[in-house]
Amino acid sequence: MTNAQDILRPLDQELVWQRELYKQLHRHPELSSQEEGTASQIEQKLTEFGYAVQRIGGTGVVGVLSNGAGSTVLARADVDALPVTENTGLEYASTVAGVMHACGHDMHISSLLGAAKLMADGRAAWSGTYIALFQPAEETAAGSQAMVDDGLVTKVPRPDVAFAQHVMPSEAGRIGTTAGPVLSAGDSLKITVYGRGAHGSMPHLAIDPVVLAALIVLRLQTIVSRETQPGQFAVLTVGASNAGTKSNIIPDRAELLLNLRTYDTDLRTRMVASIERIVRGECAAAGSPQDPDFEFYDQYPLTTNDAATNERVTAAFTEHFGADAVFHATPITASEDFSRIPDAFGVPYTYWTVGSVPSEKYRRAVADGTVSRDIPANHSPFFAPAIDPTLGVATAAHVVAALAYLNSPGQ
Template identity: 75%
Template sequence: MSGYEAVLAGLEAELGWVRDTYIDLHRHPELSLEEHGTSKLVEEKLAAFGYAVTRIGGTGVVGILANGDGSTVLARADTDALPVAEATGLPYASAVDGVMHACGHDLHAAALLGAAKLMADGRRAWSGTYIALFQPGEEIGAGAQAMVDDGLVAKVPPPDVAFAQHVMPFPAGRIATTAGPVLSAADSLKITVYGKGAHGSMPHMSVDPVVLASSIVLRLQSIVSRETKPGDFAVVTVGALNAGATSNIIPDRATLLLNIRTYDAQVRASVLAAIERIVKGECYAAGSPQDPDFEYYDQFPLTGDFAAVTEKVRAAFSAHFGADSVPGHATDRLGGLQSHPGLFQCAVHVLAPRRRGSQNLQRRRRTRDGSPGHRGQPLAALRAGDRPGSIHRCPGPRGRSADLPVHGRRNTVSPGRRRGLPPSFHALSDAVQEYHCHSGGAQPEGT
C-alpha cells in the first residue's frame, strides 16, 4: 500500500464522527468573531489528534503537526455563520434564532477536522508539516486580518502551498479547481457629494444633491460599457444612494455606496480613476459648493490559483475520483464566488497581509494605490459540489437553472451531510496528500 493510500484508508471509518461534528456545528452557529464554542470544539479535537494547537486572532485556531522533513502544507477552513433565520426544516436546523450556517462553513470546518485526523493517524506514511487553520470572521472580512495582526506569520511555519475549499451548488461528487483568478479583487467606496439645501417649494435656491447623485449613478454605467476593453472583467455596482429625510426639504448632501470588482491591476486603477473623474465632473457641472469625499474601505486583493499547484492537484483528483468528477475548465471558473471577496484570504495572505479599511468607514480620501493580487504562498482553491445532480439538469429561463441560488447564502439551503460532506472531506485529504506523499520528502523511519 502506498503512503497516499495508507493515509486515506481510514476515511470511511471517520465519516461517522465527521458527520456528527457537522450536525453539531450546523445546529449551533456563531456569528463572525463570536465563534467561541466552535473554536473550543476545534481546539479540543485537534489536541486529541496530537496537534500543537494555538489560538490566534481571538477565535482563530491553528493546529500544527510536525512530522519530519518535507513540505509544509496549510489547509484552511472558515468557521462563522450568517445573521439569517434558517428555514430548511432539517432535524438539525439551527437552534440559534436568526443565525444560520447558510454558506457552508460548518461543512468546511468538519471536513478539515476529518482531514486533520487522517493526517495524524497516517503520519507513518508521510513526512513534512501539516497546518490546519480555522479562520473566523470571514463573512465580515475581518477574521483573516485579525489572525495576521495577532502574529500569524511568526507563529506558523511558512507553508510551501496553501489549500482552501468551498462547497458550491453543483452536483455532489464533483470536485472543481481551475488555474488563474478564483475571486475578484474588490473595493468598496463611500462617496459623499455636497449641494445646497432649500425648501422643496424653492428648488431654484438649491443645488440639489439628489439630482446630482442620480446623474452620477447613470454616468457610472458607462465605465464598464464604454471605457473598459471588451474581454476585460469589471463590475461597478451602486448598492445604495441616500439623501434627505423628508419630502419637502432638499438636502445639502447625498451619499453613494459602490462596490467594484476587477481581475487586473491596470483595469482596477482605470476603473477607480474613472469613478473619481466622473464624480468630480458631475459635481462641477452641478455647481456643487464643496469637493466630493471618497472613502475606500473593505478592499480585498485578487485571489488566484497557481497553475502548477492546480494542475498537480487536478491530476490527483482525476486519478482518484475519475476525470468526469473533476471539472475545472475556464467555463467552470468562479460560479457564484465573485460575491465572496474574503473566502480564501487567510490562506492567500499567510505571508502577505492584505490592506483593507474598517467596518465603520474610517475616512481615507485617497487609497487607490493598493494593488490587487497576492504575494503569498502557492494556492489552490477547491470547490466541492453539494447538490443532487438532478437539480442541475432543470433549465430555467434562458437556459439558467431555476432551482439553484447563485451561491450558498440562502436560508432554505444547507449542504447535505451525506452529499457535500464526504467529497469535501475526501478532496481536502487528497490535495494535501498529493504534496506530502508525492513531494519527494524523506519518509520517517518505520514506513
C-alpha cells in the same frame, strides 16, 4: 505522490462524528469575529488529535502537526456565519435568530477537522508538517488580515503551499479546479456627496444632492460599458442610494454604496480612478459646496491560483476521484480573503470548489433550465448542502491535496 487510499480507509467511520459536528455547527452559527463557541470546539478537536494548537487573530485557530522531514502544507477553512434568517426546514436548522450558516462554512470546518484527524491517525504513511488553519470573519474580509496582523507568519512554520476549498451549488461529488483567477477582487465603496438643503418649494435656493446622486449613478454605468475593453470582466453595482427624510425637504447630502468586482488589478485601479473622476466632475458641475468623501470597506483581494500548484493538485484529484469527478471550473464573481494568508508567507496556493447538490436534482435542473430557480445559491436562506456525499468528498479532497506534496516515509 503518496497513495491516499491508506489514510482515507477509515473515512466512513470518521464521517459518523463529522456529520454530527456539522449539524451541531449548523444549529449554532456565529457571526464574523464572534465565533468563540466554534473556535473552542475546533481547539478541543485539534488538541484531541495531537496538534499543537493556538489562537491567532482573536477567534482564529491553527493546529500544527509536525511529522518529520518534508514539505509543509497549510489547509484553511473559514468558520463564520451570516446575518440571514434560515428557511430550509432542516431538522438541524439554525437555532439563532437571524443568523445562519448560509455559505457552507460549517461544511468547511467539519471537512478540514476530518482531514486533520485522518492525517494525524495516518502519520505512518507520510512525512512533513500539516497545518490546519481555521479563519474567522471571511464574510467581512477581516479575518485573514486579523490573523496576519496577529503574527501568523512568525507563529507557525512557513508552508510550502496553501490550500482552500468552498462548497458550491453545483453537482455533489464533483470538484472544480482552475488555474489563474478563480474568485474576483471585491471592493465596497461609500461615496458621500454634498449639496445645500432647502424647503422643497424653494429649489432655487438649494443645490440638490438627490439629482446630483442620480446623475452620478447614470454616469457610473459608462465605466463598464464605455471605458472597459470588451471581453474584460468588470462589475460596478450601485447597491444603495440614500438621501433625505421627507418629501418637502431638499437634503444637504446623499450617500451612494458601490461594489466593484474585477479579475485584474490594473483594471481595478483604472475603475477606481474613473469613479473618482466622475464623482468629482459631477459635483463640480452641480456647484457642490464641499468635496465628496470616498470610503472603501469590505475589500477582498483577487484569488488567483498558481498554475503549477493547480496542475499538481488537479492531477492528484483526477487520480483519486476519477476524471469524471474533476472538471475545469470557470472563474466565480464572488470574492474571498483567503489569499492574504499565502501572500503573507509568499507561497503559492490553489483554491477549488466542491459540489453540494444531489446529482439527480442538479442534472434535472440543468436539463430543465431551472438551475437559478430550483438550486439555492450560497447566502440564500434556502441554502442546504447535501451532507452526503459532500462532506466525504470535501474531507478526502483536503487529504489528497496534502499528500500531493507531503513525502512518503523515507523520501
